[in-house]
Amino acid sequence: MTDDIGAFVPGPRVRVEGRTGGPLQGLTFAAKDLFDVAGVPTGGGNHDWPTGRPVPSRHSWAVQTLLDAGATLIGKTITDEVSLGILGENAFDGTPVNTRAPGRVPGGSSSGSAAAVAAGLCDTALGTDTGGSVRVPASFCGLYGIRPTHGRIDVTGMLPQAPTSDTTGWFARDAETFARVSSVMLGEAIPTVLPTRLIVAVDAFGFADANVAAALQPMVKRLATLIGSSREEVMAPPGLSAWARAQRMLQPVEAYNTFKSWLDERNPRFAFSVAKALVMGSLVPPAEQAWAQLMRQEVRARVAYLLPAGTILCLPTTPFPAPLVGQALSVLDPLRDRITCLCAQGGHAGHPQVSLPGTTVDGLPVGLSIIGPRGSDATLVAVAKALEATT
């Protein structure tokens, strides 16, 4: 199998056979280069990250779990540097091709994993999601993607960025494969009982391009029909932009704290935008951090209140389809901020979220997301599977 789309990290391709006889036997997977694979340096999307670090002697929990279940690892994939990025353009390793949206970014930071699955190079792939790094590429590449409940999936052997928001996620092209992989990763069967109530985050739809919001309506209707729910609309009281600003304050602070001794000792190379994010993280005054923490606390309570058992909330995964490759930072920064308005609740509240493919705008994929109560990950996957069966 060739890879002419630049999804895998440069150099010899890693391959580890899955165990025979498991539930995922016959499936192939790739792992974002934040996950340890025994005997292979973890690159982290940055050429100076591996320097001076021991080569992992054990697989990360996520890689080991998929191998034990029978899936075969066929490569490590490109990521935005140390997972700091939402568009998938890596200045060192290049931009994986989004075969579903030619000429456009794949989304990041789990860029190579999404691109590889979208191109059919593997059946599923591991990503990470701190501020949107699974959800955004799932939307841009037309895939199923999950950000699980924060704290649920063991992150041993995964390169951290902002631990209070970091999660391990995965992608698939079809709901059946998505459900098989999810069942293994979540360690539970995918239920048959579905939620009974659908609420619609109208303020989130307000951040989307008008044609995106319109294009997603048929899927919202199918969801409501599937669940047998009337349409209820909700808003995030202080405004999603306030939530986004608080997340954009807390996440870089935490990322800076994660990496600061490395920055100090190694003075590593970064694309300017990545270094800038870290510098800005180092400059947030403690009083600002404290107010942002209070907002996070409020978000958690609000999202938990909105989502009692049996309820799911839907919103556009991203406000628009994938932007063009190679645009200036002054063009991309405002786009990233709008994306953050939709994604910040994930990092704040830690609820599970699944992005559902199936909608396009001008031929470009864009995802509809469903969010459920903490721990309802498998139920969201069940909705994905049931919804696909209605098409």
Place this chain on the structure above:
Amino acid sequence: MTDDIGAFVPGPRVRVEGRTGGPLQGLTFAAKDLFDVAGVPTGGGNHDWPTGRPVPSRHSWAVQTLLDAGATLIGKTITDEVSLGILGENAFDGTPVNTRAPGRVPGGSSSGSAAAVAAGLCDTALGTDTGGSVRVPASFCGLYGIRPTHGRIDVTGMLPQAPTSDTTGWFARDAETFARVSSVMLGEAIPTVLPTRLIVAVDAFGFADANVAAALQPMVKRLATLIGSSREEVMAPPGLSAWARAQRMLQPVEAYNTFKSWLDERNPRFAFSVAKALVMGSLVPPAEQAWAQLMRQEVRARVAYLLPAGTILCLPTTPFPAPLVGQALSVLDPLRDRITCLCAQGGHAGHPQVSLPGTTVDGLPVGLSIIGPRGSDATLVAVAKALEATT
């Protein structure tokens, strides 16, 4: 001639023969990779700088001038990225070896030029000095080095950083070569008449390590004897640290403005410390810039007042010899700030300054600097020559 000290930029070595019959015939020189050489991409010490730029079709003024005078160009030398650095450690191209101080940095940003001259790989070399980038490596490598009067040397074809402080300078191992090259670059004969009054910047000596200040005293005495001057002591009224802080504010602002469209359009890769300097330059409030500009105006008047015709001022070029290679940023940052306390007057006031070798501390070179009135560059070179003749 081999170069096993990593002074030259990677890749094929550039060579351009000098014109026959000029005053520098028989000399060889190298040019910092900020100077255009026709037909060769100008690297600027950053792997993303040349991308998308035309290859220079003409030599820079400085290179052309040395070639016309008969010197032969034998290579382009490593520089700190876009000349932003004072220590000479380049994360992309490596750190040129300081053969005069093994295991220690060469100083920057004209690191490769100083290292190449110090190692005897060429007779002279072009550098640039914005905040100390000729003076510091001259001190650390035990060389003659000049920062000419600001605005005097044509900077056509030289990659700018902070144009209100940028200058073209050069290095040599001995005063005779230094004088020959200086005469060509300055376009005037080196005079025989020397200054008649020496003043000593006691506050600058106060920033030096005690053993450095002590080690430089014999040379200060020889200078006073040479000139026939009594020793007079002066201080910079608001304090050199206030001058340094103003320069450290204005220079990154100007550098950021020089590079901001490139940063925006290309999102280039940098070592973290370089990107951080640019980000910090983007964040200085206009009111702070305005106060720093007023201080610069005050510095100019003060330095001009201190240095009427016939007077020179002496100070340590650097507060200490070259630091060890490979230290953490948290170790290097305070060292850089102390260096800036001695160098900032150059960027502010634009007076000519020559660093004189000949002193060592524990075997490590450290320079004594002389500063004269604007336009007295050739007189400072004459002092260097006369002083060497007294040894």
